Amino acid sequence: MSKGAGVEVARLVLRLAVGGTMVAHGVRHARSLSGTAGWFKSIGFERPELQARASAVVEIGAGAALAAGLATPAAAAAVIGTMAVAARTVHVPNGYFIVDEGYEYVLSLAAASAATGALGAGRYSLDARLGRLGRPGHVGGPWVAAAATALGLTVAAAQLATFWRKPERAEG
Numbered sequence: 001m002s003k004g005a006g007v008e009v010a011r012l013v014l015r016l017a018v019g020g021t022m023v024a025h026g027v028r029h030a031r032s033l034s035g036t037a038g039w040f041k042s043i044g045f046e047r048p049e050l051q052a053r054a055s056a057v058v059e060i061g062a063g064a065a066l067a068a069g070l071a072t073p074a075a076a077a078a079v080i081g082t083m084a085v086a087a088r089t090v091h092v093p094n095g096y097f098i099v100d101e102g103y104e105y106v107l108s109l110a111a112a113s114a115a116t117g118a119l120g121a122g123r124y125s126l127d128a129r130l131g132r133l134g135r136p137g138h139v140g141g142p143w144v145a146a147a148a149t150a151l152g153l154t155v156a157a158a159q160l161a162t163f164w165r166k167p168e169r170a171e172g
Contacts, residue, residue, distance in 0.1 A: 007119075007122070008122045008123045008124055009124075010119075011069075011116070011119050011120070011121065011122030011123075011124070011125075012069075012122060012124045012125075014112060014115065014116055014119070015066050015067055015068075015069055015072075015116055015121065015122075015125070016067050017112070018063075018066055018067075018079060018109055018112045018113055018116065019062075019063045019064065019065070019066035019067025019068070019075070020063065020067055021063070021109065022059045022060075022062055022063025022066065022079055022082070022109075023059065023060050023063035023064055023067065024063075025059045025063075026055070026056045026057070026058070026059030026060030026061075026063060027056075027060060029052060029055050029056040029059065030056035030060065033049070033052045033053060033056070034052075036052035036055065036056070037049045037051070037052040040052055040055070042167070043089050043090060043167065044089065044164050044165050044166055044167040045089075045163050045164050046163050046164070046165065047163055050163075051163060055082075058078055058082055059082060061078070062075045062078035062079050062082065063075075063079070065078075066079060066113070066116065068125065068126045069121035069122065069124065069125020069126050069127050069128065070121075070125070070126040070127060070130075071127070072116060072117070072120065072121040072125065072127050073117050073144050073147065073148050074148075074151075075113075076113040076114065076116050076117040076145075076148040076152070077113075077117075077147075077148040077149070077151040077152040077155070078152065078155075079109060079110065079113040079152070080110045080113050080114060080148060080149055080151075080152030080153065080156075081151070081152035081153065081154075081155040081156040081159075082152075082156075083106040083107070083109050083110035083113070083152075084106075084110065084152060084153055084156035084157075085156045085159055085160060085164075086106045087103045087106045087107065087110075088156070088160060088164075089160070089164060091103035091105075091106055110152075113148070113152075114145045114148060114149050115145070116140075117140060117144045117145040117147075117148035117149070118140050118141060118142060118144065118145035119140050120140025120141075120144070121140075
């Protein structure tokens with residue numbers, strides 16, 4: 001396999017892994033919207049039913065787009081934003097490691113999404129097939145990764161400012 005083909009396969013594997021994970025999370029939320037809404041309420045979200053629906057739609061939509069390599073920079077931004085919200089509301093207070101409900105996992109998904117923005121969707125993507133992003137499927141680079149990260153973090157900050165209030169912890 002040539003180096004170029006190896007890079008193309010790496011792009012595809014990265015997109016499928018992160019995108020598939022996001023779809024799985026979204027489907028899990030969609031299967032139990034009332035349970036997801038209750039959980040969102042317990043972690044401080046106002047309008048938890050709206051948050052549950054939005055979470056399912058964004059996770060499934062962004063995950064499917066990222067896996068398919070469709071509108072890849074926007075899909076990467078959506079994953080980064082989703083992971084930033086999860087980090088701020090649940091994981092950061094618990095430290096780094098996932099075994100303690102820390103932010104290790106969400107950081108890894110966000111970083112992989114930023115890397116996808118830097119690498120571009122690649123030859124095996126709908127972006128390439130549709131020829132919409134300049135050189136087929138290869139729009140990427142540091143500015144794309146930075147823009148996707150900035151957009152994701154900005155939308156996450158707006159969502160948190162609008163819908164989330166840090167719950168008060170009971171003293172024990």
